[in-house]
Amino acid sequence: xxxxxxxxxxxxxxxxxxxxxxxxxxxxxxxxxxxxxxxxxxxxxxxxxxxxxxxxxxxxxxxxxxxxxxxxxxxxxxxxxxxxxxxxxxxxxxxxxxxxxxxxxxxxxxxxxxxxxxxxxxxxxxxxxxxxxxxxxxxxxxxxxxxxxxxxxxxxxxxxxxxxxxxxxxxxxxxxxxxxxxxxxxxxxxxxxxxxxxxxxxxxxxxxxxxxxxxxxxxxxxxxxxxxxxxxxxxxxxx
Amino acid sequence: xxxxxxxxxxxxxxxxxxxxxxxxxxxxxxxxxxxxxxxxxxxxxxxxxxxxxxxxxxxxxxxxxxxxxxxxxxxxxxxxxxxxxxxxxxxxxxxxxxxxxxxxxxxxxxxxxxxxxxxxxxxxxxxxxxxxxxxxxxxxxxxxxxxxxxxxxxxxxxxxxxxxxxxxxxxxxxxxxxxxxxxxxxxxxxxxxxxxxxxxxxxxxxxxxxxxxxxxxxxxxxxxxxxxxxxxxxxxxxxxxxxxxxxxxxxxxxxxxxxxxxxxxxxxxxxxxxxxxxxxxxxxxxxxxxxxxxxxxxxxxxxxxxxxxxxxxxxxxxxxxxxxxxxxxxxxxxxxxxxxxxxxxxxxxxxxxxxxxxxxxxxxxxxxxxxxxxxxxxxxxxxxxxxxxxxxxxxxxxxxxxxxxxxxxxxxx
Ligand SMILES: Nc1ncnc2c1ncn2[C@@H]1O[C@H](COP(=O)(O)OP(=O)(O)OP(=O)(O)O)[C@@H](O)[C@H]1O
Ligand SMILES: [Mg+2]
Numbered sequence: 296x297x298x299x300x301x302x303x304x305x306x307x308x309x310x311x312x313x314x315x316x317x318x319x320x321x322x323x324x325x326x327x328x329x330x331x332x333x334x335x336x337x338x339x340x341x342x343x344x345x346x347x348x349x350x351x352x353x354x355x356x357x358x359x360x361x362x363x364x365x366x367x368x369x370x371x372x373x374x375x376x377x378x379x380x381x382x383x384x385x386x387x388x389x390x391x392x393x394x395x396x397x398x399x400x401x402x403x404x405x406x407x408x409x410x411x412x413x414x415x416x417x418x419x420x421x422x423x424x425x426x427x428x429x430x431x432x433x434x435x436x437x438x439x440x441x442x443x444x445x446x447x448x449x450x451x452x453x454x455x456x457x458x459x460x461x462x463x464x465x466x467x468x469x470x471x472x473x474x475x476x477x478x479x480x481x482x483x484x485x486x487x488x489x490x491x492x493x494x495x496x497x498x499x500x501x502x503x504x505x506x507x508x509x510x511x512x513x514x515x516x517x518x519x520x521x522x523x524x525x526x527x528x529x530x531x532x533x534x
Numbered sequence: 535x536x537x538x539x540x541x542x543x544x545x546x547x548x549x550x551x552x553x554x555x556x557x558x559x560x561x562x563x564x565x566x567x568x569x570x571x572x573x574x575x576x577x578x579x580x581x582x583x584x585x586x587x588x589x590x591x592x593x594x595x596x597x598x599x600x601x602x603x604x605x606x607x608x609x610x611x612x613x614x615x616x617x618x619x620x621x622x623x624x625x626x627x628x629x630x631x632x633x634x635x636x637x638x639x640x641x642x643x644x645x646x647x648x649x650x651x652x653x654x655x656x657x658x659x660x661x662x663x664x665x666x667x668x669x670x671x672x673x674x675x676x677x678x679x680x681x682x683x684x685x686x687x688x689x690x691x692x693x694x695x696x697x698x699x700x701x702x703x704x705x706x707x708x709x710x711x712x713x714x715x716x717x718x719x720x721x722x723x724x725x726x727x728x729x730x731x732x733x734x735x736x737x738x739x740x741x742x743x744x745x746x747x748x749x750x751x752x753x754x755x756x757x758x759x760x761x762x763x764x765x766x767x768x769x770x771x772x773x774x775x776x777x778x779x780x781x782x783x784x785x786x787x788x789x790x791x792x793x794x795x796x797x798x799x800x801x802x803x804x805x806x807x808x809x810x811x812x813x814x815x816x817x818x819x820x821x822x823x824x825x826x827x828x829x830x831x832x833x834x835x836x837x838x839x840x841x842x843x844x845x846x847x848x849x850x851x852x853x854x855x856x857x858x859x860x861x862x863x864x865x866x867x868x869x870x871x872x873x874x875x876x877x878x879x880x881x882x883x884x885x886x887x888x889x890x891x892x893x894x895x896x897x898x899x900x901x902x903x904x905x906x907x908x909x910x911x912x913x914x915x916x917x918x919x920x921x922x923x924x925x926x927x928x929x930x931x932x933x934x935x936x937x938x939x940x941x942x943x944x945x946x947x
Contacts, residue, residue, distance in 0.1 A: 319940065359852055380857055387855020394853070397846050400540075402547030414536045415855045462854070 307371025309335050309470055309502035310356060315365030316528075317355055325351045327528035328365070333518060335469070338496065338503040340513045343522030349506045352522065353472050356504070357390055358382035370469050387416030391463025391501070395475040398459035399447040406430050406443045409461045412468075419466035426465065433461040436498075437491050453484040460492055467499040474506050489515060537860065541867040544847075548840060555836045556876050562829035563880025563919055564887070566822040567912050571884060573815050574909060575901045579660070580808060583726045584800045586658030587633075588780045591615070591623070591787055592769035594794035601803040604635055604769045607645045607727045611637050612796065614766040619793040623772070626786075628779040631656050633771040636739055639698045639710070644684050645731045646698050648739035648767075654679075656773060659726045660902070668692055669719030675738040677718035683729040685720045692717050696732070698742060713742035725896070740765055772797075826919065829876075830926050837869055837930040848938055858938040865931035866924055873923020877916045881908070 310333055317326040325348045333339050343349050354360040355367060358374045359382075367374045370389055374382055386392075391412075399408045410426040412419045423429040434440040437457040442450060450458065456476050463471050473492070477485040489512065496503045505516065513519040545552045584590075584605050592600040595612025602609040624632045633656055636648030647653075654664050654671040669692045672679050678696055690696070694717045700708040715734060723729055734742075743765075774780045780799065787797035848861050856864075885905060892903040908916070 357853065380859070383852075383855055383857035383860075386853075390855075392853040394850070398850065400847055400850055402543040412854050415860075419855075 307368060309333055309337065309370060310504070311366070311368040313366040315355065315362050315367055317351060317360060317362045319351075324528040326355065326362070326526060328352070328526055331520070331525055333502070333504075335502055336500060337518055338493070338516045339505065340516035340519045341504060341506045341522055342508055342510055342513065342519070343506075343526070344508060347522050348526055348528065349508075349522055350474055352526075353392075353474050353504070353506060356470075357392060357472060358386050384416065384418075387412060388418035389468050389470060391465075391468045391471040393456070393459045393463050393471070393473040393476045396452065396455070396479045398462070399450075399455055401448055403447065404443070405434070405439065405445050405447055405450070405458050408447060408458055409433065409443075409465055411462060412465055416466075419468070422466040429465050430461065433464055433495070436495055437461050452479045453488060456480065456488060457491065460488075460495065464495050464499055464501070468501060470502045470504065471496055471499075472504045472506075475508070476505075477507065477512070478509065485512075537864055537867055538871070541864055541871055544844075544864075545868055545871060551836050551840065552872065555833050556872060556879060558832050559826075559829040559873065559876035559919075559923070560879035560883060562822070562826040563877050563916070564883035565825050566819075566915055566919075567881055567908070568884045568887065569815075569818050569822045570909070570912050570915065571888070571903065572901065573818070575903050577808065577812070579725065579901050581801070581804055582660030583804065584657075584659060585661055586656070586773065587771045587800050588774045588777065589772040589784055589787070589797045590769060590800055590803075591772060591795055591797045594796050597796065597798045597803050598807060600769065600796050600798050601800065601807060603637065604771070605727065605800065607731060611768045614768055615770065615795065616766045616793060617764040619795070620767055620770055622792075623770075623787065626783065628774050628776070628783045629772055630775045631773045633657060634736065634767045635769045635771070636736060636765070637768040639700055639739065639742075641684075641696055641698050641732055642688055644681070646678075646739075647731050647733050648736050649733060650736060653733065657728075657771070659724055659728070662724070664724070664728065665722045667720045667722040669717070672715075672718050672733060672735050672738065675735055675741040676713075676715055677734070677738065678715040679719035679721055679733040680717055681721050681729040681731050681733075682723035684732060685717075690717055690720075692720065698732075698734075710742045710745070713745040715742075725902070736764070736767075830873075830922055833869060833872060833923060834926045834929055837865065837927060838933070841865075841930050841934055844934075845937060845941065848934055849941060852938055858935045861938050862928075862931040862935050865934055866927040869927025869930075870920065870924035873920045873926075876923065877919050880919075881912075881916070 310331065312328050312331040314330075315326060315328040316324055318324045341349060341352075351360065355362055356369060358369070358377070362375060365375070369385070372385060374385070377385060400411070403411070406427065409430040413423060413426040413429075414420070420426065431440065431443065434443050437460060439454055439457050439461065442454060442458075447455065447458065456479075459476070463473075476492075477488055480488055492503075493515065505512075590600055590604050592604060592611060593613030593615055599609050599612055603611040620632070620634060623629060631652055633649055633652045637645065639646040651671060657664055666679070667682065667685075669679070680690055680696075684690065696715045696717060698710050698715065700710065715738065721728060721733075772783070774783060784797045784799065787795050851861060851864075852858075888903045888905060895901055895903055
């Protein structure tokens with residue numbers, strides 16, 4: 296565990312799951328995970344076919360969805376014991392999230408989108424001296440510096456995804472979760488995006504959980520997990 | 535602060551729909567507040583029809599009839615009051631001044647009032663006294679002063695000869711041609727029934743009726759110049775020396791046996807009259823309130839409609855750490871901001887409207903619209919509008935809350 300993790304005030308593995316079950320509709324289990332664990336600083340590639348429950352699992356890890364049964368510890372904190380408000384605060388403080396697309400609030404500028412977590416979370420805010428300066432540094436590294444004051448609607452998809460990464464990384468949260476962030480990018484832009492993502496995650500010393508159904512990306516990660524093999528619900532009832 | 539700025543930016547982002555919603559609610563607010571404003575203006579104009587007079591005294595009859603016949607020139611007088619009785623009350627120690635009224639003649643459908651110089655010096659309406667646009671009060675028995683509307687409608691100017699007629703019908707069958715009058719003054723517009731009347735001296739009326747008699751003409755003048763001495767009058771206005779004596783004097787007059795009289799306090803009688811005719815305003819208010827309800831429903835619909843397209847935005851906010859309650863707060867804040875802006879805009883519309891239209895409204899209807907501050911009723915309305923508007927936002931917010939809980943991070947679009 297790094298000095299940085301100590302400063303983040305968290306201990307334990309990045310993700311530790313045991314006998315986790317979740318269903319949107321009673322009787323139709325989407326997630327049934329006997330065990331899943333990965334360590335701090337790992338870059339994890341999680342793949343599975345459409346409908347296998349990837350996004351659902353990320354929602355559980357982010358504390359947006361509540362499992363019906365099981366243990367779910369993120370950065371050493373058992374989410375199942377937290378109140379909903381506490382889970383929201385935990386997510387704001389320790390998690391960076393990147394969606395497949397449409398990551399940005401349309402009526403905020405690029406800079407405002409990037410600094411949004413600092414405005415929602417005191418913890419996140421406490422880890423950066425100046426959110427605007429931090430946003431500039433990240434924008435520089437992600438090669439979107441000239442766009443900082445632009446309207447997000449004027450951005451290309453690739454630029455939007457990099458803005459989303461900057462927002463996920465600001466205040467250096469311990470866990471970065473990406474839900475198919477490259478699926479809307481062509482091969483060239485996808486490779487450049489991954490390069491920038493890896494460099495910046497390494498810089499922040501964060502753990503990266505990257506979900507995709509594009510197995511060709513797997514080689515760049517420390518670990519590759521197949522949700523289909525882990526998830527009993529998907530193995531039996533998936534699409 | 536973050537939420538407020540988010541709510542504001544989000545509203546601005548949907549400028550067209552926000553603008554339309556804003557205008558529709560603002561118009562209903564303006565209607566509601568405007569009606570209240572006009573209602574107050576009308577009420578004050580009405581209550582100001584006669585001021586400074588402590589008692590109106592006529593022959594025994596109904597309160598409203600005495601008021602209508604003397605002040606508004608409507609309905610027929612309750613009868614007549616003998617000159618002796620008038621003199622007796624005028625000498626009463628509590629009485630400071632009196633204005634006698636002799637009614638019963640007309641000119642081209644306009645009422646003619648025989649009175650004294652006291653009328654021009656003592657009569658008050660809305661704390662103003664009678665002034666002249668041209669000329670002055672009638673002094674001789676051949677002079678008449680005419681109201682602004684009479685002058686305007688009939689096109690009369692100073693020096694014009696006027697023949698009065700018996701009775702108030704527009705086309706009179708009995709004209710007092712033997713004793714014509716000359717316009718001596720045109721009274722400045724008052725926006726009270728004064729504008730629609732003509733004023734002559736008591737001597738003028740007596741002389742006119744005497745002339746008819748002498749010429750062997752009709753002899754049906756209501757306060758007919760019967761026996762010796764001055765003719766009876768129709769009513770008189772009283773100013774007391776001391777307001778506290780008014781009630782005492784009123785009782786004395788009403789209970790006096792010599793000649794049965796009815797003495798009314800103008801303010802009280804006006805209030806009663808307003809009560810009976812004022813119920814129409816309730817209907818107006820109901821219509822305005824309904825308009826407002828429609829406006830609020832429109833806002834609710836607009837918020838609901840925007841909700842579907844904003845599920846993505848909600849998911850993003852959730853991913854960044856906003857709780858479902860924050861989402862609710864955001865939406866409620868949006869509707870609250872919208873309602874507050876609409877209330878402000880509505881009030882601005884009312885004052886803007888008053889500023890633009892008050893000259894025309896006063897000239898046309900005699901309703902004095904003033905730029906007075908909002909009254910408690912208006913503030914109450916505005917408070918209710920903002921609260922109702924904010925609460926209306928709760929419905930879509932509740933929906934968003936449930937979506938936020940079930941959607942997770944991938945809203946099913
Ligand atoms: N809000 C929801 N309500 C009910 N069922 C849902 C909801 N979201 C997802 N599901 C169901 O849960 C299952 C898993 O969905 P999920 O979105 O996790 O799959 P995924 O692996 O992310 O797929 P994709 O690769 O297409 O994004 C699917 O069968 C889906 O129909
Ligand atoms: Mg998915």
